[in-house]
Amino acid sequence: MSTTGVSLKTSGFGQTQRRDAWWAQQLLTFGVFSAFVVYSTWAAFQGEFYAWGPYLSPFYSPEIFGSSSHALFGPKPVWWPALLPFSPAFIILWAPAGFRITCYYYRGAYYKAFWADPPSCSVSEPRKKYRGEQSFPLIMQNIHRYFLYLVFIIWIFLVQDAWKAMWFTDAATGETTFGIGVGTIVLTLNVVLLGGYQFGCHSLRHLIGGYLDHLSKAPVRHAGYNCVSCLNRGHMTWAWMSLVWVGFSDIYVRLVAMGVWTDWRIL
Numbered sequence: 001m002s003t004t005g006v007s008l009k010t011s012g013f014g015q016t017q018r019r020d021a022w023w024a025q026q027l028l029t030f031g032v033f034s035a036f037v038v039y040s041t042w043a044a045f046q047g048e049f050y051a052w053g054p055y056l057s058p059f060y061s062p063e064i065f066g067s068s069s070h071a072l073f074g075p076k077p078v079w080w081p082a083l084l085p086f087s088p089a090f091i092i093l094w095a096p097a098g099f100r101i102t103c104y105y106y107r108g109a110y111y112k113a114f115w116a117d118p119p120s121c122s123v124s125e126p127r128k129k130y131r132g133e134q135s136f137p138l139i140m141q142n143i144h145r146y147f148l149y150l151v152f153i154i155w156i157f158l159v160q161d162a163w164k165a166m167w168f169t170d171a172a173t174g175e176t177t178f179g180i181g182v183g184t185i186v187l188t189l190n191v192v193l194l195g196g197y198q199f200g201c202h203s204l205r206h207l208i209g210g211y212l213d214h215l216s217k218a219p220v221r222h223a224g225y226n227c228v229s230c231l232n233r234g235h236m237t238w239a240w241m242s243l244v245w246v247g248f249s250d251i252y253v254r255l256v257a258m259g260v261w262t263d264w265r266i267l
């Protein structure tokens with residue numbers, strides 16, 4: 001048998017034989033993700049214009065304490081430290097933020113886009129040794145499953161918000177009637193997109209699938225597992241659509257509450 005020696009050269013950082021624009025996706029990820037983080041942080045600090053009529057911004061839901069009629073337990077509590085700024089968003093926004101940051105898909109995307117490790121598939125990395133996520137701090141990413149439990153609870157409140165967004169109270173008569181405004185559609189679509197993202201989570205797939213990677217222990221594939229797997233195949237698309245739409249939902253409620261936009265009634 002004849003053999004041929006092939007020398008494998010170690011390339012420097014960023015070197016590749018790829019001819020496509022491999023950096024474009026990373027640039028887009030960096031831009032969209034950064035814009036979302038900056039906007040959502042700014043919106044969370046505002047503490048006002050987050051509700052209008054039956055609408056409540058998803059960044060502020062559930063509103064545990066707050067000044068709007070949606071608040072579950074009334075206004076800002078007296079025990080809140082005077083030195084700390086207060087916004088109803090501070091109490092809950094960390095959970096969906098943590099869920100996104102620890103998401104298996106986003107991890108792969110922002111490791112490439114934010115610290116180029118690796119810059120892309122088949123593109124040289126900045127360091128020689130692969131440390132993975134088995135040591136601090138990245139081992140903390142395993143907390144993802146617990147964020148999943150929390151965002152499911154929040155999602156149930158968002159479903160309730162979408163339902164409430166269909167009931168409008170007449171300021172003159174005080175009568176509440178069914179109706180559909182543009183905001184109703186915005187908040188309902190938000191729930192659908194977030195549901196598509198969350199129900200396609202890798203952790204959920206493992207949770208309900210159990211030993212499907214152990215043939216001897218594998219249960220029969222059930223409809224729930226197949227459904228989650230189906231959503232999981234489009235996880236990246238659900239992730240970005242739900243991210244953009246949840247941000248837009250806050251913008252919509254905010255601008256309507258500020259009187260910049262008019263909420264058109266369809267029904």
Ligand code: FES
Nearest residue numbers: 103104105201202
């Ligand atoms: Fe993306 Fe769980 S893996 S949400």
